[in-house]
Amino acid sequence: MDQLKLYFKNTFGISESDWAAFSSKLIYREFPKKTHLLVKGKVENHLSFISEGIIRLYIPNPDNDLTFGFAFKGNFVSAYDSFLTQAPCIYSMEAITETKLWRISYQDLEAVYKSTEIGNFIGRKAAEEQFLKKSQREIALLNDTAEQRYLKLFTERPELIQKIPLKYIASYIGITPQALSRIRKRIS
Amino acid sequence: MDQLKLYFKNTFGISESDWAAFSSKLIYREFPKKTHLLVKGKVENHLSFISEGIIRLYIPNPDNDLTFGFAFKGNFVSAYDSFLTQAPCIYSMEAITETKLWRISYQDLEAVYKSTEIGNFIGRKAAEEQFLKKSQREIALLNDTAEQRYLKLFTERPELIQKIPLKYIASYIGITPQALSRIRKRIS
DNA sequence: TGTTTTTTTTGACAAAGATCTAGTGATCCG
């Protein structure tokens, strides 16, 4: 939990008392490899901070899933749209590796928003961060080639990428596993 | 302005007194065709509600711009990331057709957030809406073909699309004007 | 209006990726 406290101190300048209010609501959970944090159709009820592991966000399909996102150690993860609207989620979230996280429920976070000074500020920053990530990805999908997107992922997350099956990475960058295999051959 | 009031009443259930506080800060502006609402490098200082016109959001490039978004009559428009962070904007916004809008400044909106009950709620909803739009677009860019993206835009905005030069639409759906021309020929 | 500029279309060819098929290697599980 120290990791999380440090993050809140450094990023948002949270006070000791606000941290106490927030952290008292955090619950620790572990998800074994290949288990689901959330299944399509359910409402997301948590905002989670990943202390260990890799999560895959995907739209399940009988023939092949559409993997559109990953979340790593040290970041927040949530089906944020479903969390905010409290509407059923249109995608699933699965632990690719054994995952350990701290999470807060929707109800408890709402309470923190109301009871602490910094709550709403953090809520807005979180939304903004999610929005910015999507904006950058939009540009990448429009402007970069599949090869550039692969290399970017590779340089940004050198050690973590090795633990993600290539077929998920292929889907994420918008090509088939066969095409990614060829790209890897070409650049090696 | 009635259009805007109706929107706030229906969507957020805003009270008469909150509306009075908010609307007193709104300023009316017109932008002739091909003029800029914001130029790359400047800080976005407004949140605008379009009562008439079409806006294009794009990253300027010497050889060819990357158009990544449009905003239409009846919607909000803002370089929302720059607006929230008050950092220089990495893209430009241009009126494709003559545009009329009501807008509020960053400072005035902050004041409304503090002075009205519903301010923060609206702010969060706006962020959520922007985030959801980007999420849906991400899925479309990964999952749909260029042709499907063109047809979607065409069916969602039948009359408005006709006013947007095809080269901008091509950029938006992620292909060259030549490729779009071929698609249009094929489906006609 | 006529001229200039911009936008759109077209054609030929190259490149990237999809699809289908299959082989190989790794991993899972009884």
Add this chain to the structure above:
DNA sequence: CGGATCACTAGATCTTTGTCAAAAAAAACA
């Protein structure tokens, strides 16, 4: 350990899109 399943690689072929070049159409402007 050994069979079964899953992940990755590979080749052949087809489709889509990019690129380069140029013509045609439309819009801007004097």
